[in-house]
Each structure stands twice: as C-alpha cells, then as structure tokens.
Amino acid sequence: KQEVTQIPAALSVPEGENLVLNCSFTDSAIYNLQWFRQDPGKGLTSLLLIQSSQREQTSGRLNASLDKSSGRSTLYIAASQPGDSATYLCAPSPGAGNMLTFGGGTRLMVKP
Amino acid sequence: DGGITQSPKYLFRKEGQNVTLSCEQNLNHDAMYWYRQDPGQGLRLIYYSQIVNDFQKGDIAEGYSVSREKKESFPLTVTSAQKNPTAFYLCASSIRSSPNEQFFGPGTRLTVL
Numbered sequence: 001k002q003e004v005t006q007i008p009a010a011l012s013v014p015e016g017e018n019l020v021l022n023c024s025f026t027d028s029a030i031y032n033l034q035w036f037r038q039d040p041g042k043g044l045t046s047l048l049l050i051q052s053s054q055r056e057q058t059s060g061r062l063n064a065s066l067d068k069s070s071g072r073s074t075l076y077i078a079a080s081q082p083g084d085s086a087t088y089l090c091a092p093s094p095g096a097g098n099m100l101t102f103g104g105g106t107r108l109m110v111k112p
Numbered sequence: 113d114g115g116i117t118q119s120p121k122y123l124f125r126k127e128g129q130n131v132t133l134s135c136e137q138n139l140n141h142d143a144m145y146w147y148r149q150d151p152g153q154g155l156r157l158i159y160y161s162q163i164v165n166d167f168q169k170g171d172i173a174e175g176y177s178v179s180r181e182k183k184e185s186f187p188l189t190v191t192s193a194q195k196n197p198t199a200f201y202l203c204a205s206s207i208r209s210s211p212n213e214q215f216f217g218p219g220t221r222l223t224v225l
Contacts, residue, residue: 004154032211032212032213036216041219041221042218042219043202044155044202044204044216045216046214046215046216049211049213051210089154091214093212093214095212098160098212099145099160099170100155100157100204101157102156103154104152104153104154
C-alpha cells in the first residue's frame with residue numbers, strides 16, 4: 001500500500017526566501033504525481049502534475065521535480081510571497097482514472 | 113464556467129440520520145472521486161467511479177454509499193452506520209487517460225450534532 005510522507009509538516013519563512021518542500025512515497029510504481037495547494041476551509045487547487053516519464057515541471061515561480069526510483073518529489077518555490085501561505089499537498093497516482101494517495105501536507109507561512 | 117460544484121457548503125446532521133452530499137461537474141470527465149479530510153490529516157479516498165453505473169470502494173468506504181447514474185453527478189450518502197462522520201468532504205474529477213489530472217470542488221463540511 002502506498003504511503004506518502006511530507007517534510008516538514010510546517011514551515012515559517014520571511015518573504016522573499018526560496019524554499020523546498022519534500023515529498024516521499026514508498027511505492028515507486030506511480031503513473032503521475034500532483035502537487036496541490038489548499039487554503040483554510042477550501043478545496044484543493046492543482047499546482048503541477050508530473051508524469052512518470054518526466055523529471056520536472058515548472059509553472060511560474062513553482063518547480064516540481066520527480067525521482068521515481070528513489071520515491072521522492074520536491075516542490076521548489078522561488079521568491080516566496082505572503083500570498084503563498086497555504087498547505088501544500090503531494091499525491092501520487094498508480095494509474096489513469098485511479099485514486100490519489102495524499103501526504104499529510106506542509107503548512108507554509110510566509111511572513112511579510 | 114467549467115468546474116466542479118459541491119452542495120451544501122455546510123451540513124449539520126443529527127445522529128442516526130442519513131444525509132446526501134451533492135457533487136456535479138461540467139468538465140465532461142469520466143472519473144469522479146470522493147475524499148474525506150480530517151483535521152491535521154491527509155485526504156483519504158471513500159469511493160471512486162470511472163464510468164457511469166460503476167464505482168469502486170476506496171480505503172474508508174464503510175458507512176458510505178454512492179451512485180453514478182449520470183456522467184455529471186456523483187452523490188455521496190453518509191449513512192447512520194458511519195461512526196464518526198464529522199469531516200470535510202471533497203469531490204474530484206478527471207479524465208481517464210493521460211495526464212489524468214484531478215480537479216477538486218470547494219468541499220462540504222459535515223458536522224454531526
């Protein structure tokens with residue numbers, strides 16, 4: 001059974017810092033991996049999706065990398081802003097049209 | 113606007129009552145999912161459906177039921193058999209082929225009184 005761990009569980013940084021959020025998973029036989037953002041009391045917003053054949057994906061200040069063989073993904077946020085404050089979740093999937101397994105998330109606070 | 117809607121946003125239930133949470137999508141997605149989120153925990157899958165009239169149990173299906181009579185709709189019923197139903201419920205949808213990106217609705221917060 002897939003297990004997903006996100007480290008750190010919480011992170012507080014001053015505005016402008018570059019930061020890295022880590023995600024590890026136990027079963028490397030994944031189809032893709034998604035990174036999400038969740039604001040308090042809200043649904044999930046998809047940030048990036050990396051397919052199993054890809055090494056990284058970029059969207060604006062966000063860059064996600066994937067190392068399937070070692071069971072790791074990282075989300076890099078450049079030049080953090082207070083508006084980036086949220087919980088970030090990673091979730092690998094074993095196949096198309098199939099379930100996601102979620103980590104516990106990293107709660108990020110960016111201070112002005 | 114294309115997207116996923118969930119209703120109601122807040123729902124209060126008395127013990128022993130069944131309640132149904134609505135999830136509708138106009139993205140023409142084949143697959144739909146229900147997840148449960150508890151404070152400080154990751155999301156856990158309750159049920160998912162890849163096509164109309166077919167669905168599979170997830171990790172925590174006990175005390176829940178679903179139907180998939182239409183492509184656009186995937187309602188979730190929380191039955192009285194669910195021991196601890198107070199949680200935040202999230203519905204998602206995706207296509208069945210690559211890249212299989214899942215999109216989420218705004219969620220329903222269920223509280224048992």
